[in-house]
Each structure stands twice: as structure tokens, then as C-alpha cells.
Amino acid sequence: MSVFRDRRGPILIAIMLSSALMAVDATVLATAVPSIVADLGEFSRYPWLFSGYLLAQAVTVPMFSKLADTYGRKPVILTGIAIFVLGSALAVFAPTMTVLILCRIVQGIGAGAVQPMGQTIAGDIYTVRERAKVQGYLASVWAISSMLGPLIGGLFSQYVSWRWIFVINIPLGLLAAVMVWRNFREHVERTRHRIDIEGALVLTLGLTLLLLGLLEGGEAWAWTSTASLVCFAGGIAALALFVFIERHAAEPVVNLRLLSRRLIVHAVVISAAIGGIVLGLTSFVPTYLERAAGATPVAAGIAVAALTIAWPLASANAGRIYVPHGFRASITLGSSIVMVGTLLLLLVVGQQNIWLIVAVAIVLGSGLGFTAAPNVVAAQSSVGWSERAEVTGLTMFARSAGSAIAVAVYGTISNAIISNGSGDSDPATVVDATTGVFYGVVGAALLLLIAAWTLPKVQGSQDRDT
Template structure:
């Protein structure tokens, strides 16, 4: 087969891998009642989601560095292999603790999917083609968000909840075969030094941080000795990690990449904007159901406008960013997110349902114009040997934004809401969350203004390749 055919096959495999990784984030929620009925352990069920988030966050930078050290193909194979094995074990779980442990394994494998897939695309394509491909790959998340509830509902109703995990096996196997067989990249034969201490201290630091964020305010109060101790432990191990990285021969995360202004700004932006989308995904259905009194189905469907607008804008941004400049696209997208958040805080108790559609379309379009150019420029300001690490840092900050956002929004919401039957209390709690979303959107707007001018940014992209 010719080089062009090989690239098409690899892209198909990467899309399949990204799809099952993104699908898993939405499809499991649909099966929640049936899983609890079968396995019991309702008080543990939140950890089915939390442990997946935790291990994915921890694994992302580790796999990013390994992809730079040992080549993309080998690390992709290990990641998707762990994800598929975790999926098989999740489908076969006989108790809630078993499911939680198997979800941890699945999440660890998922930590390789997005950063390594984006890194391979960055290797295979350059210039305008890279922007177009990033737009297509960003769309996978939105498509999975739309299809997840439908696929999950079908398996739960017609077959068994276990098939929401088993469906990953044939798709994952196809993705693995396509990438392994058709991806041809030179592997540099040299002694590799793995930063074991860096990986260990990073894992401890971020595991304790994420556990504290996911448990604080719910299972334990924020000022409890356990949560305070976890935050302190996280800070200590983070300082250790930074010291190790400064002196390591082959650091897991080279601190030198944080001297690159473009990377720092896009990471901050990713942290802020992905916390906004997570807040919207969680709290929009509460307003639709509890304040407006609409059905659960209509509240589930309300996220669809954002899921459709995001990939549309991502594809437009991927095609236009080399004409108008990456900064122009990111600033324009950030302005749309601010506009959507202004509309959000202007909502009243009697505001019509259609207002929500407008808000979510605005923010979805804004996210598409921000996320795709951000991913492209992150890849373009570093060389091949650091592309995996740069991608992984970007994914890590986005995941942290989601996790920190959930913790902070939940704390603010719970301070206002003491009774779920009080419509005015619910609205007050939600308005407090929406005000914070507006503040985050403004902070993001200010951050992206610090990106270099178009000419400087494009020059960096050309050097980066």
C-alpha cells in the first residue's frame, strides 16, 4: 500500500480509539441504575466515575513522555491494550469494588488515548492539514456525547449493561491493528532512561490532590483532617517532583517546556474553559428539570446544541486558523464563551427553554474556536522529541480544570441549596455557579490576550513543524 493509504488507515484507527475513549465518559452514566441493582454498593458508585478520572489524569503525562522515549506505536499499543483489558474486566465484574478497580485500570489505559492520538496526528500532518485534522478529531468527543446515551440506553434495555464495556473490545482491537500495521515511524536506537522517581512522586501528588477534590465537601468536609492532610501531602510531593524533574537526565515532564509562553497560556486557557463546559454539563439539567419543571429527557437533550456547535466551530477553526491566525480564532472563541456566560447570568426563573439553546450554541461555538487552534499551536511550538509531553500537559490541564471545577461548583451550589424542593433556593444556588462561570470566562479572555501576535505565533509554528 502507498503512503497515502497508510495514513488513511492510521487515521481511521486513531479515530476509533478516540471514539471509545470519549464514549466511555458518557455511556456509563446511562447504565447507572441497572449497575447498582445488579452489583449493589450504591454508596460506592460515585467512585466508578471518580477513579476513572483519577487514573486517566495521572497516566496522561506518563504516557506522553513514554511516547517521546519509545515511539508512538508501542505506547499506543500498551494504552489501548490496557483500556480493552479493563473494559473486559469491567463487563465481567461481580461486585462494586471489583468494578471500581477495573475502572481504574481502564482509566489508566485511557490516559494514553488522547495525548498519543493527537501526537501521532501532529507527526503525520503539518500546517493547514494539521488544523483540519485536529478539527475532525475534536468532533469525536461531541459525536460520542450525542451517541453515548443512545448506545447506552440500547444495550441496557435490549441486552445487558455489561455490553457498554464489551463494545469497546472489537472497536479497540480494530484500532490497535490499524495503527500497529500501518503506522511507520523511525525509532531511534539509544539507551532510554526512565524517570521512575518523577513518575512516582507525580502519581502520589496528583492522586492525593484528585482524591481530596473528589471527596471534599461530600464524603468529608473541606476542613477535615483527612482533606487538609491530603492537600498538604499533594503539595509536598509536588515540590519533590519539581526538584526531581530539575535534576533528572530524562525528566518525565521537562520543566523547560513551561518557559514557552504559548504553552503556558493555552494550558491555563484549557484549565479554565474545560471547567466551564463541565459546570454547564452538570448544572444545566438541574435548571431544566428542577427550575423549569421539564422532563429528564428534555434536560438530557439540552446539551445537544453545544455538542453540535462545538465540532462545527472546531472544523471551521481548523480550516481558518492559518488564514486569520491562531490567536484571532482563540480570542474570538473566548469572546463567544464570555457572551454565552453573560446570557447565562441574566437568566430569570421564567426565562424560556429556548434561551438555553442559544446559550449552549454560543458557548459550544466558542469552545470549538478555542480548543482546536490551542491543540495545534501546542504541537507546533515544540519539536518531535517533546510533542508527546506537550500534548500530555495540555490534556492534563484540561482534565484538572474539569475536576477542580466540579469540586468548586459543588461547594458553592451546596452552600445555597438546603432543600431540593425550594425552586428559589435551587435558582439561587445555580446563579451562584453561573456567576463563577462568568468570572472564569472573563479570566480566560484575559489570559488568551497574552498569546503572541499572529506573525510571532505563525513563525513559532513553522519552526515547530
């Protein structure tokens, strides 16, 4: 670890910048949706802009994490940045909603390589006690970036063009790549391996069919139609086949053996729930504020970005709780606060008051800050170097998959309520749709609370580096 010490500062800045780009892009289109729909049309398909990105990220995270444990972290993160920049460049010129969705999928593939590598590299070059602060920084960057995404999207769509959302990714992505290339050195013993292509393809097929059934059911076809049944039955069958393939694969894309450890199972569930909560807020609150409360894109972005006020403060202080008292203490505290915050959402949604949303966002940010970073550190601390990228990738996969599925479910709820109401131009209908989505967010918070309160007791001082 000492060989990294003189370069750790620049390395940390590089991975913070690259992680920020990925997090921003997961949410940046939220406030730009009205502008994009006005330009490209097809309002009912806009959830695919989020689900397509998150699905691609989810299914590629485990594969890239496995490659990182074999070839090293550096080539994986550089490849991811290159793919992400390519997707951003193509999105600038997207002529239709379908093309834009495809570009988002390319971006998601790049994010699948970059997102887990930042956490993994930090786990490699810092000790557990140092990680308490560093992972707090990374969690704060992810939180701030994902919450600032709607604000940035609002600024571009209101004052310039939504296409500039993708233009800005290109120079920043190249800067991150140069910093990683120049500063990060690692010594990896390369071994022969077999990439689990079959598992990756079947996983992609299964999740795609489920998301297709959720997002298009009740819109493109009836819920009881043959197409709907094929999507859900095919998706479940593909995921069952995926489990079979992984149990017999020499080098599985998702190491299911890790799920034999109770701590890892809880970390996965917690990550999935966090993804569902955050995307529920960032994907639907801005649209609600713009269409129901008459807020500008910038004002809507500010409301959601209020989460960034409390999240980094809580993350920075989480180590003071879990280092002496254990990870469970911090995670249970945070999950309880999140539960309270989501219940408050149901009370304020009908008020159409932007400042009430801001206040609730601050409460939620506090809870998520005490939960997210300790969860990742707990999972990393339970394994050694050879499994750390896999474990980190598994938690990132869970967060991305949870986000993608949650956005699909929320989109289904929203579209169903709007279709049965007066349409998306009616403020009252938008309020009803958002209320339905918030009930879904409460469900995700309940799952988080249960997983946190049943988390095994693991002390923050535990380290498996030796």
C-alpha cells in the first residue's frame, strides 16, 4: 500500500471526478424531461431514459468487477470512461427518443465499469480507518452529484439546450481519464480467465424482459395480454436460468457464493433499497414540481438538490459512529431517519410547496448519509483484496438494479394513474401520480429499515487486508 501513498491524493481526485460524472448522468435528465419531450415527443417512454441507463449499468457492473480482480483496476476504469464519453458524444445528436435511449444505454455500460472501480480503488489504497473518511468523501460525491444532476439539467434545459447536458461530459471524462492514467500505478499478477458471457447475456435478457413488461404493460399492451405474460414469464425464467448458470460457471459474472454470507446479503438489499429511494426522488419530484406546482426547471432542481445539504455532513460523521460502535449502529440510525422522511413525503406532496419538499429532502439526506457509506465499507471490510472488487461490484449492481426496477415500477404507477385521469397536463392528476410513486418510495424505505435492523453486528475496526 505504501507505493500508492505519494499518489493517493491525485488518484482520489480522479476517481471522485469520474464517480461524479456517473452519478450526475443517472439523474441529470429529470428536470430536462419536459424539454426533451417537447423536442422529441413520446412522454410515456421517458422512464426508459433512466431505466435503460441503470439496466446497462447493473448488468455490466459484475462483469467489469470480475475483470478488475483479474486484469487490475486501471484498464477497467479507463475503458469505462471511454465508453461513457462515446455514449455522451452520440447523445448530443440524438434525433429521436429511441436513439437517445440507446445512447443512454451506451453511457450505462461505461458507468458499469467506472462506478464500482472508484470504491474498489479506494478500498485498495486506504486502510479501514482511513476508508471511514475516504468512503465518506466518495459517498458524498455520489450523493451530491446525483442530487445536483436535476439542477444541472434544469439550468441547461432552461437557459441553453438539454443537449448540452451530454456535451459537458466529454471534456470532464477525458480529464478524469488523464488523471487516472498518469497517477494510478498497480501491480497485478495476470491470470488466465474465462468471461462468463452466457451469464451476462441471460442476466441482461431477464432484467430487460421484466423492465419491458413493467414499463409497457398497460401502455403498449394490456396487462393480461400475451405480450405482457411473455415478458414476465420470460424474465423470471431467464433469471432462474441465470442462477443455474452462475452456480456452475468457473468464473461467474455474479459470484453467488458471496451471498452465503449474511452480511453481504444485507449489504446487497440495503444498496438496492437506497437506489430505489434516490431514483424515486430524483426522477419524479422535478416533473411533479414543474407540472403541478409551476416551478421552473432550475427551482425544481434546487428542491431535489437539497438532499446534498445533509447527505455529505452525515457521511462525514458516520465514521465517528461505526468505527467505535460498529456499522450496524450507523446504518440503523440512518435507515430510521429515511423511513421518517419518506412518510413525511406523503404528507407534503399535496401541498405543492417547494420549501416543504426542500425540508423533507434534508431529512432524507441525513438518513442516507448515515447509511450508504457505512454499508459499502462494511461489505468491503468483510473480505480480502482478491474479493474486494467483486463485493463492491455486487453492491453497486444491487443499487443499479434496484434503481432500474424501482424506476420501472414508479413509471408504471405514474402512467397508470395518468392514463386513468385527465392526462399529464392536469396538475391534479400529476399530484395523484406522484403520491402513488411516493407510496412506492415508502415501500423501498421499509425494506431498507428491515435490512438495517437485522444486519449482523460487525465492528468498524474489522479488517481483512492482512
